[in-house]
Amino acid sequence: MNINEAIDIIFNINESKEAFDVIENNISQITSHLILKLKKIIEKKEIQEIEEFHIILNLILKFKIRETFDFLLEILEFINHRFNIQLFIVTLSKIINSHENDINELNNYVFSKKNPLGQYIIYKAIILSILSYEENKELQKINDFLREIVNYFINTDFEYFKYEVLLLEIINDNIYFKNYQLVDDKNKLEKLIEKIIIFSEIGHKSENFEKYFYLLYKINSKKFNKIIEIENYINNIKNEVFDQAEVGLFKENNNVKKGKLLFKKINKKIENSNDNLIKITLKKMRKYDFNSRKIPHTKEEYYEEIYNCFDLTGNLADRYVLVNEKFGKILKKYDILKNKIEELIDKVKEELNELKKSRYNKKGILEDIEVVKLKENYIKRRKLEVLFKNQKNIESGLLIFYRKKLETFFKNFSSNEKIDKELKKLSLFSQEQIDYRISYYNQIIRKFKFLLAEIPISTLNKIYYNIKFIPYYDNIQNIGRRNLKLSDEEHNNTIIEEINLKIENHPLNPINLEKYNKNEKDYLNILRKNSSTAIENIKYNISNSICLSKRKKIIEKIINGIENKDYEVVINILPIQIEGLFKDFLKYSLMYEYCQDIEVYNKIMNIDLVQKIDFGIKKNLNMFFDTIAYFKYYFNSLIRNNVAHGNYDFLIDNVKDIKSEIFALELLYDLNSIIHTISETNEIDTAQKYIEETFDRIKKSEKYNESNMNCLINDLNGTRERFNLSKFKSGLFVSYEATRILYWIFNPLYEKYFDNDKLKSIRNLIISSQFFLYIKNRIHSNFENKELLKSMQIIKTDCKSKLDKEMVLLITEIITYLNS
Secondary structure, eight states: OOHHHHHHHHHHTOOOHHHHHHHHTTHHHHHHHHHHHHHHHHHHTSOOOHHHHHHHHHHHHHHTOGGGHHHHHHHGGGOOTTSOHHHHHHHHHHHOOOOHHHHHHHHHHHHHOOOHHHHHHHHHHHHHHHHHTTTOGGGHHHHHHHHHHHHHHHHSOOOGGGSHHHHHHHHHHHHHOTTSOOOSOHHHHHHHHHHHHHHOSSGGGSTTHHHHHHHHHHHOHHHHHHHHHHHHHHHTGGGTTHHHHHHHHHHOOOHHHHHHHHHHHHHHHSTTOOHHHHHHHHHHHOOSOBTTBOOOOSHHHHHHHHHHTTTOOSOHHHHHHHHHHHHHHHHHHHHHHHHHHHHHHHHHHHHHHHHHHOOOOTTOOOSHHHHHHHHHHHHHHHHHHHHOEEETTEEESHHHHHHHHHHHHTGGGSSHHHHHHHHHHHTTSOHHHHHHHHHHHHHHHHHHHHHOOSSHHHHHHHHHHHHHHHHHHHHHHHHHHHHHHHSOGGGHHHHHHHHHHHHHHOTTSHHHHHHHTTSHHHHHHHHHHHHHHHHHHHHHHHHHOTTTGGGHHHHHHHHHHHHTTOHHHHHHHHHHHHHHHHHHHHHHHSHHHHHHOHHHHHHHHTOOHHHHHHHHHHTTOOOOHHHIIIIIIIIIIIIIHHHHTTOGGGTSSOTTSHHHHHHHHHHHHHHHHHHHHHHHHOHHHHHHHHHHHHHHHHHHSOTTOHHHHHHHHHHHHTOOOEEOSSSSSSSSEEOOOHHHHHHHHHOHHHHTTSOHHHHHHHHHHHTSHHHHHHHHHHTTTTOOOSSHHHHHHHHHHHTGGGOOHHHHHHHHHHHHHHHO
16 A cells, blocks of 8 residues: 555545554655645635544644644634634644744734634643643743743733633633643732623623633632622622611612612621622622613623612602501501400400300209200300410410411511611512512401401301312412413403402302301302312322322222212211321421431321421421411311211201201312312422423433533532422422432432332433533532532432442542532
């Protein structure tokens, strides 16, 4: 094989040991051939055959053909991101030498040409050449030249973001290649980063912008921590902004001047803060566009930015007057409700005292009328004690619960000083936000206004009606929200009116249900008409909830009992099953807790209904106000206990008449309500939704794409703010603890409840070298570790048998880095 045949094979087949051997023995001829090809590219001023050019680079690299150096420098002008940039860098790094001519050529290119990509390639090639030949003293000239490049870019003003890729590399190398004193003054490097961040007009629109914050952290971690401190203060400044800047902020009409006041306040409040640090903080916080508002880069724009962070539009003094007026009305209603609760407590005490005084035939029962009276008094006393009880000077009961909850809702209005501070704080919000908060407090007022009747027994009945409507109310709201998402903004008001009308006119609305109950037959008809919907909801939830599945058979038998009019059986069985559902709720919502402490499980198994509810509250489970009010107080005392002790006949006159059917149907609605609530708020069903959602996302897209990886990293760091999967946690957007998510994915206690193939797919992604490599790269880019270190340690320990040698090395490197 001659040299021409060898070249032809290399360029057309690209694989032949024999051809490479022929070329190696004829270097001068291949050099001439490659130079000829490079000259043609320079003449045409473009590279038409990319693959052929890559072969040229590979040959130059393999045989270190230094004679091509000058030609490659010229061709840099035609290089773009369609080419293999890394191959060009490596090739160039192998043919650079310390000859004066080469240095001059590099100098001319870097300081004469205005091609940022070419400058970047040369810079990286020089770095690579130094790292490859660290012991070669002849490379001192190249090292000196490199320092000249670095200091030029550090000390010269130019279009920073035209050269940002090169700048990032320079800054990064100065941090990691500590053996090379590339910058005369490290402070200049730090100042450059600050300058780039502050004066950038595009900010986070640049995909590289986040890296500057990470590099600033690496150069000066104390300064970066100060930025985080300022960010936290800005996020909470509404809680205290009036302490010192009240007069100026309320009287000033110019937004720039108001922002300037806030700058002064922050600098005064935060030790070692200054205007530049606040600007960097604001740039860090400003990740998205807000309508037409500019990304700040001038002093005035930063003053406006900090003011606009709080949506402080309009005249604050006028808004304070408006807020004061509107909340003044709400607070008057609040005072009326507080007084009403106290009045009801006094009435309960009076009625209990009257019952104690009344005695019928102390010697014995002589007439049926006396039996009836005793029964009435017993039921009345039990009901009154549900509302209020005083044992050993400890007050308890539904009215005490109402009082505490009302005070909690209005905790920021408990004194004149707090009221004034809260109203001033609220004045800082936008009109829309103010209206939302006023609406929130008005809803609470309306809720308590309905629940508190003029007489005690009627007050108790209110919560009884209220609990029946909850699933229907939620369903109307959910359908309404979906319609709002699909509609144009101009139709939103119409849809909201429709939602309110459906709620108001629904026959099970507590106000309507209370009216129907004045006539026994009308009341029964309403319960019958809506019972089929309740049964459908129950069947759907017990068939689709892991938490509820255990009781599916017995609940189906209860439904059959209602459909077959076997009301006595239903009345005797259903209350005990409702109590059991609370046990299931705790069991499947505290799995994460008792995985770590078995005593939590033992506690769940050995407590009564009231203690179960209290334990759920103590463990911060999302237990709703209505659920606690009804099931802890009314249901437990007047239904569950009476049925359990065989006294349910106290609740109805005759088990065979109309009242037994009413009671059975009322219990059905209680069952519907608690099943609806549990299905939405338990942990195990939330975990299943997480597994399903994560698997679907992986399945729909490339398994190892950046979005999937990033979601998982944020999950394992406990920082992923995501749309709520259920009501296990309150709020529209939530983040779940990283360790909890790992338990969902890897703990054997959970895995038996989930689809094995889907679980396996997620596990394989998490314990893969691709994922660990992605984490390794991600944490080197302005990554704020919250729980990732702990997550990595758990994976390394618990998944040890599934990790290969490469994975162990990667995860160890990640843990070491996060620990540093």
